[in-house]
Amino acid sequence: MAKYLVTGAAGFIGRSIAAALLARGESVRGVDHFLTGKRENLVGLEAMEFVEGDLTDPVVCAHVCSGVEIVFHEAALASVPRSVADPIATNRNCVDATLNLLVAAREAGVRRVVYAGSSSVYGETPTLPKHEEMLPAPITPYAVAKLAGEHYLAAFSRVYGMENVTLRYFNVFGPHQDPASHYSGVLAIFCRKMLAGEQPTIHGDGAQSRDFTYIDNVVAANLLAAAAPGEKVAGRFMNVATGSAISLNQTFDLLCGLTNYKGKPAYGEPRSGDIKHSLADIRLAKELLGYAPQVDFAEGLRRTVEWYRNAQ
Numbered sequence: 122m123a124k125y126l127v128t129g130a131a132g133f134i135g136r137s138i139a140a141a142l143l144a145r146g147e148s149v150r151g152v153d154h155f156l157t158g159k160r161e162n163l164v165g166l167e168a169m170e171f172v173e174g175d176l177t178d179p180v181v182c183a184h185v186c187s188g189v190e191i192v193f194h195e196a197a198l199a200s201v202p203r204s205v206a207d208p209i210a211t212n213r214n215c216v217d218a219t220l221n222l223l224v225a226a227r228e229a230g231v232r233r234v235v236y237a238g239s240s241s242v243y244g245e246t247p248t249l250p251k252h253e254e255m256l257p258a259p260i261t262p263y264a265v266a267k268l269a270g271e272h273y274l275a276a277f278s279r280v281y282g283m284e285n286v287t288l289r290y291f292n293v294f295g296p297h298q299d300p301a302s303h304y305s306g307v308l309a310i311f312c313r314k315m316l317a318g319e320q321p322t323i324h325g326d327g328a329q330s331r332d333f334t335y336i337d338n339v340v341a342a343n344l345l346a347a348a349a350p351g352e353k354v355a356g357r358f359m360n361v362a363t364g365s366a367i368s369l370n371q372t373f374d375l376l377c378g379l380t381n382y383k384g385k386p387a388y389g390e391p392r393s394g395d396i397k398h399s400l401a402d403i404r405l406a407k408e409l410l411g412y413a414p415q416v417d418f419a420e421g422l423r424r425t426v427e428w429y430r431n432a433q
């Protein structure tokens with residue numbers, strides 16, 4: 122019987138959490154319906170019980186939650202531009218799926234759902250760093266949907282006594298992030314292109330900055346959130362990031378060194394719904410979880426380039 126369920130297990134972050142659990146010898150079930158996830162992301166996860174299913178279907182949710190103690194809920198249509206193009210699909214795969222999962226989890230006696238929240242809920246307020254006492258101000262359908270999920274988690278803690286926790290991720294990057302999609306994280310796209318000697322495009326002037334967070338830090342935060350005392354974390358939300366930001370222009374320069382790319386970037390139109398700067402205050406996750414980033418940006422970027430180099 123699986124103790125842990127990972128939703129979105131064929132996606133970038135879900136497969137990374139599942140791999141870490143399996144490496145610890147845990148019993149893991151994963152669910153995905155390959156909306157954006159990839160079958161190749163399941164390679165190496167053969168010890169996981171995998172269910173191909175869509176969480177917008179309550180029958181699938183009931184099936185995958187049975188016997189589970191802790192859920193890591195990573196499944197979502199995780200893209201700002203896609204939500205701008207098709208807000209209904211975003212709502213279905215983020216909000217409907219999350220609510221179905223929570224109902225099934227409660228009925229199955231799941232103790233805790235750890236939810237992949239998003240820094241996008243802060244919107245474009247100029248205050249930096251973003252801290253959890255700020256009022257959310259989502260500006261895209263994606264951010265609205267991610268915020269709705271958070272509120273559902275907290276409400277289920279309040280009214281049904283579940284120990285749900287939200288981790289608001291800030292721009293996660295690392296091995297297994299899909300570089301082929303137009304909607305991919307910018308680092309995944311840059312790594313693939315620059316390793317292939319192709320010119321990457323920076324949308325906007327490149328001065329925009331992000332608190333890029335290496336995947337191992339996000340996985341560690343999830344494991345800590347699963348293990349933290351319920352009375353400390355139930356119904357809470359907190360930032361998971363590194364607490365430092367870097368601009369796209371600086372990132373491009375670092376990548377030139379790592380990939381041996383000699384050219385300049387192209388500059389294109391800013392993308393609809395993109396915010397200018399993003400930087401997290403990570404003190405709450407430290408206080409509640411004992412979280413501290415273990416891999417800094419430069420080392421994370423080095424490992425990521427290495428992975429894409431070998432994956433080419």
Ligand SMILES: NC(=O)c1ccc[n+]([C@@H]2O[C@H](COP(=O)([O-])OP(=O)(O)OC[C@H]3O[C@@H](n4cnc5c(N)ncnc54)[C@H](O)[C@@H]3O)[C@@H](O)[C@H]2O)c1
Pocket residue numbers: 128129130131132133134135152153154155156157158159174175176177194195196197198199200213214218237238239240267289290291292293294306
């Ligand atoms: N990558 C980031 O920088 C980032 C930042 C903030 C928050 N997040 C959140 O982290 C989570 C994981 O993101 P990711 O980058 O790994 O994205 P991803 O697209 O690689 O993974 C999401 C996975 O969920 C699956 N999925 C979507 N809808 C589903 C459904 N209805 N039923 C079953 N499976 C479904 C997809 O097929 C995919 O495999 C998402 O919830 C996302 O909103 C990611």
